[in-house]
Amino acid sequence: MEFGPHLVLALLEGSITAAVLALTAAGLAIVFGILRVVNVAHGEFFMLGAVIAWFVTTTLADVFGASPAVGFACAAIIAPLTTGLIAMLTDKLVLSRINYDPERTIVATIGLLYVLQQLTLMSFGPDARPVEAPFNTRIALPWPELGPNGWALSWPWGFGTTTYKLFVIVAAASVLVSLWLLLKHTRIGLIMRATEQDRDMATAFGVRVNRVYSRVFGLGAALAALGAVLVVPIQQAHYLMGGDPLLLSFIVVIIGGLGSVSGTVLAAVIIGLTDGIVSVFFSATLAKIIATVAVALVLVFRPQGLLGHRAP
Amino acid sequence: MTLVVHAIDAGYGAVRVLHQLGFSARAGEVTCILGRNGAGKTTTLRAIMGLLPLDAGAVHLGDEDISALPASETASRGIALVPQGRRLFGALSVSENLDVGLMARRASSTRTDNDIREHVLTLFPRLRERMKQRASTLSGGEQQMLATARALCIEPKVLLLDEPSEGLQPSIAALLRDTTRQLAEDGVAVVLVEQHIDTVLALADKAILIENGRLEKSLAKDQLDATVLSRHLGV
Ligand SMILES: Nc1ncnc2c1ncn2[C@@H]1O[C@H](COP(=O)(O)OP(=O)(O)OP(=O)(O)O)[C@@H](O)[C@H]1O
Ligand SMILES: [Mg+2]
Numbered sequence: 001m002e003f004g005p006h007l008v009l010a011l012l013e014g015s016i017t018a019a020v021l022a023l024t025a026a027g028l029a030i031v032f033g034i035l036r037v038v039n040v041a042h043g044e045f046f047m048l049g050a051v052i053a054w055f056v057t058t059t060l061a062d063v064f065g066a067s068p069a070v071g072f073a074c075a076a077i078i079a080p081l082t083t084g085l086i087a088m089l090t091d092k093l094v095l096s097r098i099n100y101d102p103e104r105t106i107v108a109t110i111g112l113l114y115v116l117q118q119l120t121l122m123s124f125g126p127d128a129r130p131v132e133a134p135f136n137t138r139i140a141l142p143w144p145e146l147g148p149n150g151w152a153l154s155w156p157w158g159f160g161t162t163t164y165k166l167f168v169i170v171a172a173a174s175v176l177v178s179l180w181l182l183l184k185h186t187r188i189g190l191i192m193r194a195t196e197q198d199r200d201m202a203t204a205f206g207v208r209v210n211r212v213y214s215r216v217f218g219l220g221a222a223l224a225a226l227g228a229v230l231v232v233p234i235q236q237a238h239y240l241m242g243g244d245p246l247l248l249s250f251i252v253v254i255i256g257g258l259g260s261v262s263g264t265v266l267a268a269v270i271i272g273l274t275d276g277i278v279s280v281f282f283s284a285t286l287a288k289i290i291a292t293v294a295v296a297l298v299l300v301f302r303p304q305g306l307l308g309h310r311a312p
Numbered sequence: 313m314t315l316v317v318h319a320i321d322a323g324y325g326a327v328r329v330l331h332q333l334g335f336s337a338r339a340g341e342v343t344c345i346l347g348r349n350g351a352g353k354t355t356t357l358r359a360i361m362g363l364l365p366l367d368a369g370a371v372h373l374g375d376e377d378i379s380a381l382p383a384s385e386t387a388s389r390g391i392a393l394v395p396q397g398r399r400l401f402g403a404l405s406v407s408e409n410l411d412v413g414l415m416a417r418r419a420s421s422t423r424t425d426n427d428i429r430e431h432v433l434t435l436f437p438r439l440r441e442r443m444k445q446r447a448s449t450l451s452g453g454e455q456q457m458l459a460t461a462r463a464l465c466i467e468p469k470v471l472l473l474d475e476p477s478e479g480l481q482p483s484i485a486a487l488l489r490d491t492t493r494q495l496a497e498d499g500v501a502v503v504l505v506e507q508h509i510d511t512v513l514a515l516a517d518k519a520i521l522i523e524n525g526r527l528e529k530s531l532a533k534d535q536l537d538a539t540v541l542s543r544h545l546g547v
Contacts, residue, residue: 197401197403201393203362206387206416207416
């Protein structure tokens with residue numbers, strides 16, 4: 001394959017990484033922005049999403065003979081919902097009791113990370129398990145080429161993608177747009193943003209801050225779980241799969257500007273596309289190195305991140 | 313309706329700031345709280361709002377013990393705070409800041425959101441031209457107007473004002489003074505923390521003096537004059 005089609009393929013792969021990363025990191029960003037806590041267990045919520053998706057699809061297939069599409073649709077609802085509820089429960093049992101103290105929350109969520117991981121290992125086992133994609137038609141892509149008779153479309157061998165991969169990009173983008181609409185144009189979004197700005201004044205204006213915190217923590221976890229549901233037909237569920245999403249989410253949240261959802265999405269797109277290109281043309285390890293160097297450069301030269309605001 | 317503060321103790325962690333502080337603020341009157349920097353004026357207002365837990369004592373509004381309520385319920389009883397330093401929701405637009413105020417409005421309110429919004433914008437027309445602007449980009453005077461307007465959106469029965477004229481040009485301070493007087497005449501119980509002697513003299517129906525978190529003195533309107541005040545405020 002020539003360079004052009006190869007690059008497009010790399011960008012497509014990068015877009016999928018970007019889409020899933022943007023969803024997952026947006027979850028981490030709203031939790032950081034509004035609760036002002038770092039959730040080290042965020043990657044485990046991602047992992048739970050994948051594992052629950054596997055459980056739902058296989059159970060529905062084995063017990064009711066449901067098709068992969070039906071199973072996936074149910075998983076896309078049940079996995080984020082369950083994960084969100086588990087997160088709200090941990091908020092109630094742990095975070096609210098330590099009053100969202102930043103340092104203690106880090107320690108507590110490290111503990112939570114191991115608890116969730118080991119519980120999953122005990123119940124789900126150590127194997128990676130696949131989830132069948134709801135649809136997976138191959139689409140060959142055309143490439144314009146200048147021949148003796150002017151421009152013509154050719155169909156390079158191996159140049160194509162699948163309907164499911166395109167679906168992942170569209171689905172993630174739609175969820176992010178919905179999140180943006182929720183934050184900017186609804187009453188609950190206004191309450192969330194006011195709480196983010198000034199917790200005390202929000203309280204003085206009738207906002208039940210603890211309830212907002214609990215819901216935002218649940219929403220953040222649900223976004224990670226949804227990212228995992230989208231990726232699990234491509235990547236397989238495994239009890240240790242939370243590490244990479246956690247690290248990459250931290251990287252893009254820092255590059256984007258702590259707590260800034262739009263900055264996080266922008267950074268996810270940049271890191272995702274770079275990852276795609278570098279992985280395809282060079283190596284996946286180099287891609288990780290570049291992301292890590294990028295975060296170091298941002299921390300040194302633009303500590304508030306791409307779209308973040310300088311601390312007042 | 314009268315706001316009564318009954319011998320409250322409050323503070324931050326182990327540090328007690330208020331000691332057995334008590335006073336009342338009647339509807340239709342401006343009650344001024346005076347005291348030097350660090351005397352505990354802001355702490356008093358925060359304690360009334362429920363933002364600070366009471367270690368002793370109680371706060372009553374009419375017959376109800378509002379200190380037993382969660383802090384987020386205070387606003388729904390008709391108590392609004394215009395905090396020191398404005399504390400707007402900076403990244404939110406002017407219009408959204410008012411929306412937050414409107415959401416907190418008393419359940420018994422019969423007016424529509426639009427009526428109230430129009431009403432506060434009539435009081436502060438400069439805000440109308442800036443509805444889409446981020447609150448943090450407003451000038452100091454505009455920010456104070458917005459902080460006041462946001463509080464008025466809850467149609468308060470009790471309005472707590474914490475140094476509203478701090479750092480304002482005289483004309484805007486005068487506008488806020490007129491608004492405050494009008495609110496009291498309309499039956500609101502106004503509690504005003506103020507350092508400027510002329511503002512106190514122009515507005516106060518009575519004043520209390522706090523020193524080191526204790527009630528030092530209660531002054532009726534006829535006891536308020538420039539010499540007494542300047543002695544107590546140490547200016
Ligand atoms: N968040 C806090 N944590 C600990 N101590 C505090 C806090 N806020 C205020 N204090 C202390 O409580 C005391 C009273 O503070 P407060 O802000 O109520 O004073 P004030 O009368 O409003 O002063 P000013 O005129 O400067 O606004 C001060 O000694 C202050 O240092
Ligand atoms: Mg003060």
